[in-house]
Amino acid sequence: MIPDDVVSPLPSQRALGDLVTDVLREMITGGRFQPGQHLKETELADALKVSRGPIRQALARLEEEGHVELRRHRGAFVSTLTRTDVEEVHTLRGAIERLAAGRACTRMQDAGFAEMDAVLEQMKSVDTKIDPEDAVRLDLQFHDIIYAYCDHGRVQRVWESIRGQVTVFLRARNASFPDFLEVGYSEHKELRDALALGDPQAAQDGIDKHILGAYERLKRLNLPDR
Amino acid sequence: MIPDDVVSPLPSQRALGDLVTDVLREMITGGRFQPGQHLKETELADALKVSRGPIRQALARLEEEGHVELRRHRGAFVSTLTRTDVEEVHTLRGAIERLAAGRACTRMQDAGFAEMDAVLEQMKSVDTKIDPEDAVRLDLQFHDIIYAYCDHGRVQRVWESIRGQVTVFLRARNASFPDFLEVGYSEHKELRDALALGDPQAAQDGIDKHILGAYERLKRLNLPDR
DNA sequence: CAATGGGTAACTGTTTACAATCTACAGTGA
DNA sequence: TCACTGTAGATTGTAAACAGTTACCCATTG
Numbered sequence: 134m135i136p137d138d139v140v141s142p143l144p145s146q147r148a149l150g151d152l153v154t155d156v157l158r159e160m161i162t163g164g165r166f167q168p169g170q171h172l173k174e175t176e177l178a179d180a181l182k183v184s185r186g187p188i189r190q191a192l193a194r195l196e197e198e199g200h201v202e203l204r205r206h207r208g209a210f211v212s213t214l215t216r217t218d219v220e221e222v223h224t225l226r227g228a229i230e231r232l233a234a235g236r237a238c239t240r241m242q243d244a245g246f247a248e249m250d251a252v253l254e255q256m257k258s259v260d261t262k263i264d265p266e267d268a269v270r271l272d273l274q275f276h277d278i279i280y281a282y283c284d285h286g287r288v289q290r291v292w293e294s295i296r297g298q299v300t301v302f303l304r305a306r307n308a309s310f311p312d313f314l315e316v317g318y319s320e321h322k323e324l325r326d327a328l329a330l331g332d333p334q335a336a337q338d339g340i341d342k343h344i345l346g347a348y349e350r351l352k353r354l355n356l357p358d359r
Numbered sequence: 360m361i362p363d364d365v366v367s368p369l370p371s372q373r374a375l376g377d378l379v380t381d382v383l384r385e386m387i388t389g390g391r392f393q394p395g396q397h398l399k400e401t402e403l404a405d406a407l408k409v410s411r412g413p414i415r416q417a418l419a420r421l422e423e424e425g426h427v428e429l430r431r432h433r434g435a436f437v438s439t440l441t442r443t444d445v446e447e448v449h450t451l452r453g454a455i456e457r458l459a460a461g462r463a464c465t466r467m468q469d470a471g472f473a474e475m476d477a478v479l480e481q482m483k484s485v486d487t488k489i490d491p492e493d494a495v496r497l498d499l500q501f502h503d504i505i506y507a508y509c510d511h512g513r514v515q516r517v518w519e520s521i522r523g524q525v526t527v528f529l530r531a532r533n534a535s536f537p538d539f540l541e542v543g544y545s546e547h548k549e550l551r552d553a554l555a556l557g558d559p560q561a562a563q564d565g566i567d568k569h570i571l572g573a574y575e576r577l578k579r580l581n582l583p584d585r
Numbered sequence: 586c587a588a589t590g591g592g593t594a595a596c597t598g599t600t601t602a603c604a605a606t607c608t609a610c611a612g613t614g615a
Numbered sequence: 616t617c618a619c620t621g622t623a624g625a626t627t628g629t630a631a632a633c634a635g636t637t638a639c640c641c642a643t644t645g
Contacts, residue, residue, distance in 0.1 A: 148627075148628090149627080149628065149629095150627095150628095171596090173596070174596080174597070175597095176631085183628085183629085184628070184629045184630060185597095185629090185630090186627090186628065186629070186630095187627095187628075187629095189597095189598095190419070193416065193419070197423075197516070204637095205374065205597080205598090205636085205637095206596070206597050206598075206635075206636045206637055207596075207597075207636090207637070208596065208597065221511055221512060221513045221514075222513065224458055224462075224511065224514075224515055225455070225458065225511070225517070226515045227458075228454045228455055228457065228458040228514075229451070229454055229455070231454065232450055232451065232453075232454040285447055285450065285451070286447060287425070287447045287448065287451045287521070288447075288450075288451055288454075289377065291424070291451070291517055293387070295513070295578075326605080332612090374598070375598075375599070376598090399625075399626090400625085400626070400627095401625085403625070409599085409600085410599060410600045410601070410603095411600090411626095412598080412599060412600075413598090413599075415627095428606090430628050431607080431608095431626085431627085432606070432608060432627065433607085433608065433625080434608040434625070435608090435625075528624090530620075
């Protein structure tokens, strides 16, 4: 057996459509496209040097994730973020993360909590340095751990389907309320301690509280109603 | 303005891929394919008289719904139902239907409850006639109403993504436990009354109880572990 | 000036064909 | 028996072309 380090870092033959999906998702969540902008298949195909096939596959997936709106015979348009979207994403997230946490708290064991503590440790230092993008990354990483340990493929998929939009919200929040960076650590530490009890009910209550807090802050953002 | 009732019910130009998705989903849930069967794109394309494009779109969607497994460069295989699938589908369903019911109970109003009562009325008569397929249809119709009135596009989509598998489970249950047909009405009536209180907490508790009951029965089915 | 209607351009939806790539499986040799 | 190799079959990726729609412009009409 040849160790992984020696051979080529595996060409990672993912489907081209999946790569395109990631690239476009990053471009949209990163603000490289304007909300409402018309994304044309042929333009994207030319720009990314692929054919229309993988582009269509990517757009279909991004539509499911809520990043673009597909109008028949019109094409794909970058979604505009509304108050309704924030509400839907957060209530749905609350529902599935509640389930995920209830399961994860009895499955994480030492390894899971060690991962979590590593993230928390970094959050603590972010509190002093204050780099908004780091805060977003760590916030997501923390919750990714819960989903990873809940051992529930379907919940994981639903999370992945809204994760991109959660990212957008977190970025918007940090841009509007930079002071929030200071409470990131304590809120997640509290949630971690609730999970550590190993009691599904306590874990679910912890999530309810955590997500509700995040939602209350987001509601203060100035967004169009729909 | 011409009222909708007078004009043609619009030819509803759906995409071919969507039609193919529905056809294949029905064929899979209806048992026309064997679990594990290898579905080849070209075969399906020939059989349905469409090109590979819509077929691929359909298979990608059915994979997200859990009806087929897509293996890279191998193709699509009809999923085998396992105990794990039953557990995942029901816990996820419990989580989102809890949310949906909490919202729906304050939005259904008279019209919604009228729809529900119409379904309940049919359930009562099924109890005497006992046609398993009718029981499945009515069970789904009842819960569809909750999702329709919860006014939450994303929850609706998640429901649609597991609805097909729930259908499979219900059919399997009726095949194994025909006696269940007798309790269908009373259990749903109980849930309807919980919703009618208009209290989100009561509605959520009603769902917890209802889904848990359904799950307990399904667990008695004899299914492979994975 | 507003409403109507024709015409056009642009884009998506679909089909077809072909090249490239990968998997599984059988066969080969040690 | 085991590991390797080669090949056939199937899928994915790409490309090109056509059909169907949609939006938009603009002249016409009242």
